[in-house]
Amino acid sequence: MSDTQDEILTDCPAPGVLRITLNRPDAGNAFTFAMYERLAEIFTETAYLPDVQAVILTATGRMFSVGHDLQNGGSSAQVPSGIGAAHASRLSARAINQLPALMRALPQPIIAAVNGTAAGAGYGLALNADLTIAARSAKFVNAFHNAGTGHEFGLSYLLPRAVGTQRAMELLLTGRHLPAEEAREIGLILRVVDDAALMDEALALADAIMLNAPLGTQITKQSVWLNLGATSLEAAMEMETRGQAVTAGTADRVEKRAAFFEKRRPEFKNQ
Structure with missing residues (x-):
């Protein structure tokens, strides 16, 4: 320290x-x-x-x-x-x-x-x-x-x-x-x-x-900053598409959707 x-x-x-x-x-x-x-x-x-x-x-x-x-x-x-x-x-x-x-x-x-x-x-x-x-x-x-x-x-x-x-x-x-x-x-x-x-x-x-899935939040932050230097809309959307692919199979994504429809606070587990 x-x-x-x-x-x-x-x-x-x-x-x-x-x-x-x-x-x-x-x-x-x-x-x-x-x-x-x-x-x-x-x-x-x-x-x-x-x-x-x-x-x-x-x-x-x-x-x-x-x-x-x-x-x-x-x-x-x-x-x-x-x-x-x-x-x-x-x-x-x-x-x-x-x-x-x-x-x-x-x-x-x-x-x-x-x-x-x-x-x-x-x-x-x-x-x-x-x-x-x-x-x-x-x-x-x-x-x-x-x-x-x-x-x-x-x-x-x-x-x-x-x-x-x-x-x-x-x-x-x-x-x-x-x-x-x-x-x-x-x-x-x-x-x-x-x-x-x-x-x-x-x-x-x-x-x-923190009401949103941690990985989705983190990738969104990364996409915003990286896309400030994107050369085109297509390049920016490609970054977003890759982010979607990373988050698609996570348990936290499923939990966020379930919490939304059940009108409750999500409980994320970084899974």
């Missing part, structure tokens, strides 16, 4: 739900390299946990995350000593940028419950989640300009797809603060809720997901 176990908490607030909580509130939940690496460990481990059907990513305190800790961020344990600055910088970025790929590859849907300011890496986490809901007090800030880089964490890929090129350019180039309500209006996030209701809403969304 990493020394960051108190700075990134995990628990099970409901059956089938893993909650990951950034817990460094005195520092605005700013990330250290150890925290990036611990979060990567959690995502990697969770991919092999069949009893986890949905993941909620949130934080304690008034901030979701202000991004990378520019003063006390430490250094990546994955970067060897004795290499040049350019090589070290590239490997450090790789240690951070593994997170978007791990979130995309995670079989279970990720719900970001943004409880406050999401800046820099926090902005990136919110964008890379499959579904994002935010408290009314939340705001989104491209704070990567504070590090002199302007964009990281997949923002140049994700923002244009979420809100269109013109809005993405404005948000990326100016770094202005985007209030939660405006973020919802332009399609950056799913919905805005009262601050006190944020976790209840996240759990309700997770529960709605």
